[in-house]
Amino acid sequence: MIGERAIVVVDASGLSAGERDAVEKKIEQSLGVAEGVAEVRVAMMADKVERRIIAVGSGKGGVGKSTLTTNLAVALKRLGLKVGVVDADIYGPSQPKLLATEGQKPQAVDDKLVPIASKYGVPSLSIGHLVKPAQALAWRGPMAVGALAQLIDADWGDVEVLLIDLPPGTGDVQLSMLQKHKPDGAVLVSTPQDLALIDAARAGQLFDTGGVPIIGLVENMAGYQCPHCGETSDPFGCGGVEAAAGRLELPFLGRIPLNMAIRIAGDSGEPPAAGDGEEAAAFRDIAQKLADWLAREAA
Numbered sequence: 001m002i003g004e005r006a007i008v009v010v011d012a013s014g015l016s017a018g019e020r021d022a023v024e025k026k027i028e029q030s031l032g033v034a035e036g037v038a039e040v041r042v043a044m045m046a047d048k049v050e051r052r053i054i055a056v057g058s059g060k061g062g063v064g065k066s067t068l069t070t071n072l073a074v075a076l077k078r079l080g081l082k083v084g085v086v087d088a089d090i091y092g093p094s095q096p097k098l099l100a101t102e103g104q105k106p107q108a109v110d111d112k113l114v115p116i117a118s119k120y121g122v123p124s125l126s127i128g129h130l131v132k133p134a135q136a137l138a139w140r141g142p143m144a145v146g147a148l149a150q151l152i153d154a155d156w157g158d159v160e161v162l163l164i165d166l167p168p169g170t171g172d173v174q175l176s177m178l179q180k181h182k183p184d185g186a187v188l189v190s191t192p193q194d195l196a197l198i199d200a201a202r203a204g205q206l207f208d209t210g211g212v213p214i215i216g217l218v219e220n221m222a223g224y225q226c227p228h229c230g231e232t233s234d235p236f237g238c239g240g241v242e243a244a245a246g247r248l249e250l251p252f253l254g255r256i257p258l259n260m261a262i263r264i265a266g267d268s269g270e271p272p273a274a275g276d277g278e279e280a281a282a283f284r285d286i287a288q289k290l291a292d293w294l295a296r297e298a299a
């Protein structure tokens with residue numbers, strides 16, 4: 001107390017903008033009626049979070065980039081990191097379905113969007129939370145880029161790793177990311193066949209040119225085990241991504257099998273990485289390599 005003025009300093013680390021506002025109001029209300037207090041001043045202090053942006057990209061569409069992003073986020077969360085997901089796939093947003101947040105609309109506090117919480121402890125923001133997918137399809141490049149900036153500059157609170165699910169290819173959104181929100185690193189995902197790999201190498205070149213370190217390559221949809229006879233076949237080949245990583249002198253982060261359970265889990269908003277099955281282990285191993293990379297870079 002200084003005279004009739006009550007000054008309260010609050011450690012607001014980890015609180016979202018909405019929570020900060022609520023705490024501040026509560027203190028003002030309860031102290032405002034106290035005897036001898038004519039004025040209440042509240043100072044909300046928070047440590048600045050060192051947040052790193054990791055882009056998940058692919059050369060081609062449909063190779064499992066969104067599936068990998070969601071499951072990596074959930075697996076990283078289980079390893080103890082504070083993770084958020086931005087769905088930058090403006091023209092085909094799938095994170096609302098994958099993280100079971102479809103139909104929810106983010107609030108805006110102080111001109112910033114507040115990410116949507118999920119039951120997996122991973123908050124996310126997607127253009128799919130803001131407009132109907134068909135609406136975004138009609139957007140020109142600058143609108144898509146503006147929307148992406150709002151998602152990334154949102155009130156991410158204590159999130160320390162932001163995974164960005166990029167649209168496939170090397171278009172406007174990727175270029176604007178490199179210019180305005182340069183990722184700290186990129187993970188590339190590809191299926192094993194040559195055509196996908198050529199495109200993945202091109203996406204890799206874009207990051208390379210932009211000075212974004214490529215953390216490594218992930219092979220998705222490798223090795224399909226027939227649920228009837230148990231025999232394993234490789235519809236898209238196997239090992240192609242690991243071989244390409246070797247040729248490009250990039251780390252190979254791991255392989256996710258082609259598995260019907262992964263597709264069904266994605267459609268029902270239950271990321272396999274949140275469970276205890278074989279798929280969860282595959283995603284966890286890749287997440288561990290990413291966590292190791294983050295720790296090394298921070299050192």
Ligand SMILES: Nc1ncnc2c1ncn2[C@@H]1O[C@H](COP(=O)(O)OP(=O)(O)OP(=O)(O)O)[C@@H](O)[C@H]1O
Pocket residue numbers: 058060061062063064065066067068089092094167168220221222256257258259260261262263264266267
């Ligand atoms: N390892 C896998 N096994 C089985 N199905 C998979 C696997 N990975 C992804 N899928 C399925 O393949 C489809 C495409 O996956 P996803 O949407 O993750 O790809 P994407 O590269 O992000 O596509 P887009 O370019 O449309 O954004 C989805 O139906 C998903 O459930």
